[in-house]
Amino acid sequence: MAIDAGERSRVPPHAARRPRLPDALAGTVLTAGVGYRLLLLLTDTPPTNSDEATMGLAALHIAQGREFPVWFYGQAYMGTLEAYLAAPLIALTGPSTLALRLPTLALYAVFALLAWRLTLRLTGDRWYALLVTALLAFGSDRIVKNQLIAGGGYPEMNAAGVALAVLAYDLAAGRPGHRLPRWIGWGFLAGLMVWVDPLVLPYVIGTGVVLAAFRWRELRxxxxxxxxVGALVGSAPLLLDSLATGRSPVSAVLAASGAGQPASWAERLPGALVLGPALGMGFCSPGACAGWQLWWSAALPVLVVAATVAAWRRLRVHRRPPVPAPGGGRTVADATAAALSLALVAAAV
Structure with a gap:
């Protein structure tokens, strides 16, 4: 994996010239993670479900030119990006679960590679980036299901969320080269994910705040x-559907958030803060958690607080200059890394 300009600034010149063991190991681990998931797909694992069947039906209709659905069938939210990605494969090979899932496998590979690069940008520590890559190479039943099943939203959010963070860092730190394409790319991904699944909005907002704070003059x-323009193009399916149906785009966001569900806050909070983290990480069986399995729900707030304190202290130490140099610099890069870390923690909360 190549070392880019921002990463070179954190590495002694003599070290930058010799091959890096963490890079080679990270490439091996990334390949192993993709290979592991490909093996699962070839053995029909994880098992499919009705949501994936619905997305597969949409992909088949697109491949046949019969319909071009904007939303997951039966609802007015969750964009059908997975169906459009799988449609060319289904047109070539016919309908199959494997054809539907190969794009989600590619999205995982993009996610893992960008997670390596993002960790390097935020920490400058290649061994720590290797640890993150290794943790992401494998996963519990729930994690792998969310990455591979083409049921709508989850596989895209991983890749898009990390891509937004990488682009935000590159732009905010003033990294040279491809500035305008990066601005278009960030806007396009932000708009696209508002259509696909608004659950990623906290990360859009968090990385957007970092961009505005560090590059507000450029944004003018x-x-x-x-x-x-990129955001309009990315969210075009949602906007065009709103114009055609008269339905407010906000309604799609609220529908995806579950705001209209009858559950009370007293029911939502324990589900989100106690059961949600353990279930979402796959520490429990699919339907219920034993008391001892809820340890992650207690550990997660501690880790969130620790990450917040660490990012805030880094941000206070590395104050950016009033007018950063166009090419960035170590001070600006460190301040950007601290601010973006803080924004990612806030988005997670």
């Missing part, structure tokens, strides 16, 4: 215009 010019 062509950068802001191109970001806006």
């Amino acid at each position: 010019g062509w950068a802001g215009a191109l970001l806006g």
